[in-house]
Amino acid sequence: MSYKLTYFDVPGLAEPIRFLMAYLDIDFEDNRIGYQTWSAVKPSMPFGKVPILEIDGQVLNQSSAITRYLARKAGLAGIDDWESMLIDIAVDNVHDFRHEIAVYVFTERKNCDAESNSSKIKEITKFYMEKFESIVTINKGFFVNGKLTWADLFFVAISDTLSDMAKIDILEGRPNLQTLKTQVLSIPQIKTWVAKRPEPSVLF
Missing domain, CATH: 1.20.1050.10 (Glutathione S-transferase Yfyf (Class Pi); Chain A, domain 2)
Structure with a gap:
């Protein structure tokens, strides 16, 4: 599977996603965009916000949902x-x-x-x-x-x-x-x- 994470060039809300993908040993593309180019990139985002995670081309938004999905894969989302x-x-x-x-x-x-x-x-x-x-x-x-x-x-x-x-x-x-x-x-x-x-x- 291919993973591409898009966010600004700061830790922010993308860093928990990066931590979890690192924990899972997932090799991912860390696509960092500059604030100066954000106005051009924003219309292509699902709701005009980042981070987004693309998995095999499927674009996912909402950082909490993404981190929760990865946490389940990592066995860190709770036993019940x-x-x-x-x-x-x-x-x-x-x-x-x-x-x-x-x-x-x-x-x-x-x-x-x-x-x-x-x-x-x-x-x-x-x-x-x-x-x-x-x-x-x-x-x-x-x-x-x-x-x-x-x-x-x-x-x-x-x-x-x-x-x-x-x-x-x-x-x-x-x-x-x-x-x-x-x-x-x-x-x-x-x-x-x-x-x-x-x-x-x-x-x-």
Whole structure:
């Protein structure tokens, strides 16, 4: 099967997909598009958004659906419906955090002074990250049921983007989340991917 992933030249929402394909040892084309060419590319996207994943020419959109599909192939999507739901909840909570940060960064921040920006970002980050740290502590170092799932890969894959957007280290002072990140990045296939992936051309 042939796989082609299209996204901007940043980790962002494509990085969890990249992590999972690396975990599965899937050889894929990592098609990175520049922001300057996005207006020309956008009309060819199913809903005018990225990432998209093409599998044998079949174009798939919606990053959560793609990551969940790959997670099932990897055996990281839960052993039953209940566990799968818990994993989905964990991922959606991270999405909520990402969304709040993104909304603030791309809409509200430009209208506030530096002190207000710092305060608001810290408030959002503290609310979510304290909850994530508590969840991982209760679940013996993972997000769900004390074992590796795609929720862990998703969080670690997107954590650098969240730190870049917030302009703070979101893991600072959260030792269990730091340990989780170290564990995920130590998985041989993911370690290999991280070592060879290109540096992003743009940060937030």
